[in-house]
Amino acid sequence: MTVVAIQPHGGERPPKLVVEGLCKRYGATTALEASSLSVGEGEFLTLLGPSGSGKTTLLQLICGLVEASEGRVIIDGRDQSRTPVHQRDIGLVFQHYALFPHLTVAENIAFPLKMRGRAAAEIARRVTDTLEMVHLGHLAQRFPRELSGGQQQRVALARCFVYQPSIILMDEPLGALDKKLREHMQIEIKRLHRESGATIVYVTHDQEEALALSDRICLMNHARIEQLGTPREIYERPRTAFAADFIGISNIFRGTATANGALETAHGLFALPDGARCDDGKGALVIRPEHLHLGAEAGNSVSGTVSEIVYAGSETRIIARLGDGATLVLRLGPGETVPGLDERIVAGWQRDKAVLVS
Amino acid sequence: MSGAIAARPHRAGWRLPRLGPLWLALPGVIFLGVFFAYPVAQLLGLSLVDPATGAFSTATYQRIAGTDVYLRVLGITFRIAGYTALYSLLIGYPLAYWLARLPDMFRGRMLLFVMVPFWTSYLVKTFAWMIVLGRSGIINALATGSGIVDQPLALLHNEFGVMVGMVHAMVPLAVMTLLPVMAGIDRRLVQAAQTLGASPAHAFWLVYFKLSLPGVAAAGLLVFISSLGFFIVPAFLGGRRETMLAQLIITQIQELLNWPFAGALAAMMLATALISCWLYDRLFGLSTIAGGSAQVSTGRIRDLGLVILGWIAALAGKLAALTRMVLGKRGSGLLLPLVAWLTIAFLVVPTLLVIPLAFTSSQFLEFPPPGYSLTWFETYFASPLWIQATIRSFLVAFATAVAATTVGGFTALALANSRTRWGGLIFAFFLAPMIVPRIVIAVGLFYLFARMGLIATDLGLIIGHTVLAIPFTLVTIAAVLKSYDQRLDQAAATLGANRLRTLVGVTIPLVKGGLVAAFLFAFITSFDELTIAIFISGGIKTTLPKQMWDDMILQLNPTLAAVSVVVFVVVTVMLVTAERFRRTP
Numbered sequence: 009m010t011v012v013a014i015q016p017h018g019g020e021r022p023p024k025l026v027v028e029g030l031c032k033r034y035g036a037t038t039a040l041e042a043s044s045l046s047v048g049e050g051e052f053l054t055l056l057g058p059s060g061s062g063k064t065t066l067l068q069l070i071c072g073l074v075e076a077s078e079g080r081v082i083i084d085g086r087d088q089s090r091t092p093v094h095q096r097d098i099g100l101v102f103q104h105y106a107l108f109p110h111l112t113v114a115e116n117i118a119f120p121l122k123m124r125g126r127a128a129a130e131i132a133r134r135v136t137d138t139l140e141m142v143h144l145g146h147l148a149q150r151f152p153r154e155l156s157g158g159q160q161q162r163v164a165l166a167r168c169f170v171y172q173p174s175i176i177l178m179d180e181p182l183g184a185l186d187k188k189l190r191e192h193m194q195i196e197i198k199r200l201h202r203e204s205g206a207t208i209v210y211v212t213h214d215q216e217e218a219l220a221l222s223d224r225i226c227l228m229n230h231a232r233i234e235q236l237g238t239p240r241e242i243y244e245r246p247r248t249a250f251a252a253d254f255i256g257i258s259n260i261f262r263g264t265a266t267a268n269g270a271l272e273t274a275h276g277l278f279a280l281p282d283g284a285r286c287d288d289g290k291g292a293l294v295i296r297p298e299h300l301h302l303g304a305e306a307g308n309s310v311s312g313t314v315s316e317i318v319y320a321g322s323e324t325r326i327i328a329r330l331g332d333g334a335t336l337v338l339r340l341g342p343g344e345t346v347p348g349l350d351e352r353i354v355a356g357w358q359r360d361k362a363v364l365v366s
Numbered sequence: 367m368s369g370a371i372a373a374r375p376h377r378a379g380w381r382l383p384r385l386g387p388l389w390l391a392l393p394g395v396i397f398l399g400v401f402f403a404y405p406v407a408q409l410l411g412l413s414l415v416d417p418a419t420g421a422f423s424t425a426t427y428q429r430i431a432g433t434d435v436y437l438r439v440l441g442i443t444f445r446i447a448g449y450t451a452l453y454s455l456l457i458g459y460p461l462a463y464w465l466a467r468l469p470d471m472f473r474g475r476m477l478l479f480v481m482v483p484f485w486t487s488y489l490v491k492t493f494a495w496m497i498v499l500g501r502s503g504i505i506n507a508l509a510t511g512s513g514i515v516d517q518p519l520a521l522l523h524n525e526f527g528v529m530v531g532m533v534h535a536m537v538p539l540a541v542m543t544l545l546p547v548m549a550g551i552d553r554r555l556v557q558a559a560q561t562l563g564a565s566p567a568h569a570f571w572l573v574y575f576k577l578s579l580p581g582v583a584a585a586g587l588l589v590f591i592s593s594l595g596f597f598i599v600p601a602f603l604g605g606r607r608e609t610m611l612a613q614l615i616i617t618q619i620q621e622l623l624n625w626p627f628a629g630a631l632a633a634m635m636l637a638t639a640l641i642s643c644w645l646y647d648r649l650f651g652l653s654t655i656a657g658g659s660a661q662v663s664t665g666r667i668r669d670l671g672l673v674i675l676g677w678i679a680a681l682a683g684k685l686a687a688l689t690r691m692v693l694g695k696r697g698s699g700l701l702l703p704l705v706a707w708l709t710i711a712f713l714v715v716p717t718l719l720v721i722p723l724a725f726t727s728s729q730f731l732e733f734p735p736p737g738y739s740l741t742w743f744e745t746y747f748a749s750p751l752w753i754q755a756t757i758r759s760f761l762v763a764f765a766t767a768v769a770a771t772t773v774g775g776f777t778a779l780a781l782a783n784s785r786t787r788w789g790g791l792i793f794a795f796f797l798a799p800m801i802v803p804r805i806v807i808a809v810g811l812f813y814l815f816a817r818m819g820l821i822a823t824d825l826g827l828i829i830g831h832t833v834l835a836i837p838f839t840l841v842t843i844a845a846v847l848k849s850y851d852q853r854l855d856q857a858a859a860t861l862g863a864n865r866l867r868t869l870v871g872v873t874i875p876l877v878k879g880g881l882v883a884a885f886l887f888a889f890i891t892s893f894d895e896l897t898i899a900i901f902i903s904g905g906i907k908t909t910l911p912k913q914m915w916d917d918m919i920l921q922l923n924p925t926l927a928a929v930s931v932v933v934f935v936v937v938t939v940m941l942v943t944a945e946r947f948r949r950t951p
């Protein structure tokens with residue numbers, strides 16, 4: 009098996025999967041607005057977004073379960089938009105596994121191989137190998153309903169990996185598992201990805217899961233791609249207030265830009281970071297909690313009352329109430345002095361640590 | 367606080383025997399025991415007794431086995447019932463599949479096209495086919511009129527006529543049995559199969575069809591068993607060579623008064639029905655009929671089944687590719703809706719054709735009517751015979767509905783609150799009147815009522831109809847109770863041990879919709895019931911279906927069309943109301 013070194017950017021590899029202006033409408037509702045993205049060979053891309061943002065729709069369009077209203081799906085440089093589902097070399101892991109209840113575990117896993125007309129001996133060997141890979145060798149003759157949720161999940165993964173599709177799509181595969189099992193399965197999926205070298209497009213609701221697994225994250229909202237980038241890029245350079253809010257904790261101040269490079273907000277006039285401009289006059293400043301410190305900073309501070317203090321070992325999180333009822337979160341390192349409850353504080357930040365988003 | 371509340375029902379409960387809430391089912395059990403199980407058993411016993419000496423004897427069965435005619439009738443009955451099951455499945459499956467894939471809201475509306483034919487009286491449906499298929503019927507009038515043929519086609523009084531009538535009567539039952547199973551199949555399984563490399567044909571046959579098989583078998587079973595006891599359709603649409611077992615039983619009793627012989631024939635019919643059920647239970651498990659999950663078979667037979675499905679899939683795949691080549695992708699996509707709508711037309715149109723005929727100005731049932739008038743409705747309303755029969759039918763149906771809803775309601779309540787294995791047994795017993803052919807129940811009741819002096823009484827009719835209606839009320843109310851189980855339990859717990867207050871204050875308001883629906887279903891069951899009426903409503907005191915039957919035997923006339931329209935309208939209005947109540951509790 010080839011081991012593909014993890015690279016941060018999809019763009020540096022040959023594109024395995026390209027989606028061009030893909031769009032899906034159901035009558036009056038738009039499930040996915042025209043979207044484009046490119047996924048590199050062996051990349052792990054996560055679609056992350058709130059419910060109804062079009063993640064499942066995008067997966068269904070890629071594998072051909074749903075016909076696109078517009079746009080193209082290009083795999084390995086060939087336009088596959090018109091190829092029927094069963095002829096695209098794509099594996100899909102469903103949210104609730106979709107195991108065949110009338111087939112045993114072994115027969116479930118053999119199904120894709122049988123559909124490809126493989127020889128019986130090869131099927132038997134591959135099924136055994138794959139079952140070993142997911143540590144389920146002893147359950148081969150059971151029926152799906154005789155398995156636990158985690159075991160069913162692993163059968164679903166095995167059924168997908170057994171025929172070695174070059175692209176694997178997973179729709180919230182861990183959504184139905186408890187937290188501990190999720191974390192275990194995340195490691196398992198990571199390992200399968202490494203060992204198979206497959207290109208994976210993964211859907212989740214859960215930002216922590218997205219951060220833990222992905223090479224890149226595709227953030228979706230309101231049937232659109234909101235931002236596409238590495239976890240670090242999205243965390244450090246969110247492009248919209250939604251992106252800043254969805255990944256990590258943010259303090260967001262919305263306002264209107266003034267002529268002299270400042271943003272007028274409900275909490276005062278804040279200086280914009282160097283080079284930042286808002287084109288339409290409106291914008292928001294995002295300041296991560298770790299970039300806030302106690303004490304004023306010229307043009308970059310707010311004042312409020314401490315409403316909660318959360319001690320978490322290496323750091324202390326202070327939550328303060330601002331004038332209009334909004335809250336402010338700031339993080340203090342181990343050595344810093346912690347203010348008292350209900351104490352009035354002033355918090356400031358360095359101008360360049362803030363990010364201006366639309 | 368919560369401990370005190372939880373303790374009260376326990377204290378109230380410990381003095382009752384372990385049957386617990388199942389006591390509520392007792393009145394129903396006794397009723398069905400006396401008026402269903404006993405007469406049927408007695409009828410079977412009669413077949414094993416020498417009428418002269420009263421000693422045990424198998425002479426009757428020997429006579430059946432030794433007489434060609436009877437064996438032939440048996441053979442015909444099985445053949446017609448078997449073919450009816452086969453064709454009903456072939457026609458019903460695509461329709462059920464199409465319905466199952468519709469969006470929920472749309473499906474509810476489309477379902478009426480199956481429900482209305484299901485509940486439409488067999489007499490009305492048969493009458494409609496006589497008009498459509500007869501020598502001077504609609505099809506022949508069109509065919510000869512347009513010059514396609516010069517001789518009228520022989521469509522009636524032969525096996526073709528019987529099969530059309532039987533399949534038309536049974537497709538709705540097949541569809542309604544298939545639908546819940548199909549609705550329970552996760553559609554993503556088919557998608558999963560396709561992403562795994564299965565062509566649409568393979569995905570359908572290897573996954574969807576395989577998973578729908580328990581429904582197919584259940585539908586086949588129910589249609590087969592129901593068809594065994596048919597006599598209306600073969601009597602009017604068949605010839606002498608299509609005489610079925612039930613007709614033979616009727617003749618034996620009404621004309622020859624040969625009880626042992628009728629009992630033996632009924633026993634054979636019942637035995638066939640029970641053996642079919644037993645086979646089904648072995649293969650699939652009876653619980654699938656009530657919507658439970660099928661047991662998974664194992665071993666050789668299962669492997670063989672999967673291989674056969676693989677062949678079918680491969681064949682179907684080639685066929686589908688061919689169809690696509692001929693019709694294009696669009697065209698082949700329209701095939702299923704087209705088939706579904708054609709089936710709906712087959713189910714609905716013949717009955718609708720009766721309507722214009724009821725308003726004809728002619729003395730004959732010619733199509734299209736030469737002119738329109740209300741003559742035949744006036745005849746109907748002016749005839750004391752028809753009006754008395756109608757009033758009697760309404761009264762009997764009303765009383766039946768009250769009785770059956772009460773019994774069914776208490777039993778459903780008992781079963782919903784019981785966790786013992788007796789519950790399943792009682793449920794099966796209450797559904798048995800649906801499985802045992804009606805003619806067997808009717809003859810058994812006739813024998814019993816003859817000695818109780820209940821022949822030609824309203825009470826006799828009401829009792830008989832209540833036996834038949836109880837399965838429908840129980841199933842309807844049980845379904846509603848099931849979805850309220852939790853709230854019921856909570857309510858019972860907080861109200862303490864006062865069962866009556868729970869019932870009146872909580873349960874009944876919650877299941878009101880189900881109760882009304884059950885009442886209406888029972889009403890319809892009685893309103894167009896013929897089998898029991900033939901035996902029990904004696905002389906001039908007839909019911910509406912019995913009067914129709916007598917008239918149809920004598921001669922077809924436009925008054926029958928008017929009566930059919932009345933029956934059809936009454937049943938349809940009740941049905942649509944029942945459906946509305948069932949959906950919105």
Ligand SMILES: Nc1ncnc2c1ncn2[C@@H]1O[C@H](COP(=O)(O)OP(=O)(O)OP(=O)(O)O)[C@@H](O)[C@H]1O
Nearest residue numbers: 034037038039040058059060061062063064065066
């Ligand atoms: N078959 C359909 N018909 C009509 N609208 C649909 C259909 N499928 C999806 N939609 C709509 O398209 C939008 C996107 O749905 P989609 O299933 O892609 O969301 P999602 O991001 O996967 O959400 P979730 O996280 O809840 O799974 C939703 O508003 C949904 O209502």
Ligand SMILES: [Mg+2]
Nearest residue numbers: 063064065179
């Ligand atoms: Mg989804």
